[in-house]
Amino acid sequence: MKKIALVTGGNSGIGYATAKLLKEKGYEVFISGRDPDRVKQAADTLGVNSIVADMTDPEKIRMLASQFLESGLDVLVNNAGIPKNFSISNLTVDDFSEIFNTNVRGPLLLIKELLPALDKRHGSITTVSSAITEMGKPNLFLYAATKGAVNAFTRSLAIELAPQKIRVNAVAPGITETSIFTKAGMNPEEIAEFKKILEADIPMGSLGRPEEIAQVIVAQVESTYVTGAVWNVDGGVSAV
DSSP states (O other): OEEEEEEEESSSSSHHHHHHHHHHHHEEEEESOHHHHHHHHHHHHHEEEEEEEETTTTHHHHHHHHHTTTTSEEEEEEEEOOOOOOOGGGGGHHHHHHHIIIIIHHHHHHHHHHHHHHHHHOOOEEEOOOGGGGOOTTTTTTHHHHHHHHHHHHHHHHHHHHGTTTTTEEEESSSSTHHHHHHHOOOHHHHHHHHHHHHHTTSSSSSOOOOHHHHHHHHTTTTTOOOEEEESSSTGGGOO
C-alpha cells in the first residue's frame, strides 16, 4: 500500500523540497497552501496533488483534514508558517494573532483534525520549528516565541499520542535560503546585510539550503523509533 504524505506550505522553500523528496521516495504526496495559483503551479511541477487551505482558518483546516479521513495518512509535515521582523515597541494585537494563529494554532488544529487519519496508519508528524529559539536575535521575538511553542507541544503530544503509535517530532532549521527574508518584510539590501550577519554566527559559515532541511525531515519521518525529538539542522549554531 502506497504511503500518503501531506506537506503544508508545500509550494515553496523547505515545504517544496520536502514534497519533492517524498515524491522521489515513492510517497503519494499532497501539498497545501493558501494561494491557489502558487499551489497548483508547484504541484504541477512536482507531479503531486494540491489542496488550497489557509492555516489561519479553522474551517479550511477541517476541510483539508477531511480529505484524508477515509484513506488514512502516513506523514504530516507541518511546514506552513510566517515570520515577522519588528521591535517590541511596534507589536500589535493583530501581529500577535496572525503569527500565533499561523505558526501554533494552525498546526495544532490540523493535528487534531487528522488524528483519525493518522491513527489508521500509525502516522508520523513533523512540525518545522526554528533554531531561532536558541539564538536570541533582535526583532524576531514573536517568531521565536511561536517556534518555542512548537518545540513544547511536540514533546507533550509525543507522549500523549505514543499509545496510538503516532510519532510526533520537530525539525529546527537555522536560517535557510528561502523566501523567508522577503516574507519578513526586508528589502534586497537588508537581506544581503542580514545574511552576512547571520553567516558570521554559523560555525559552518553558510546558510542552509531547503534540500538539506528536507533530507532531515524525511529521515526523521522514516526513523520509526524516534518521537518527542527536536532535531537541530543549523550548521552548528545550537552547539555554540
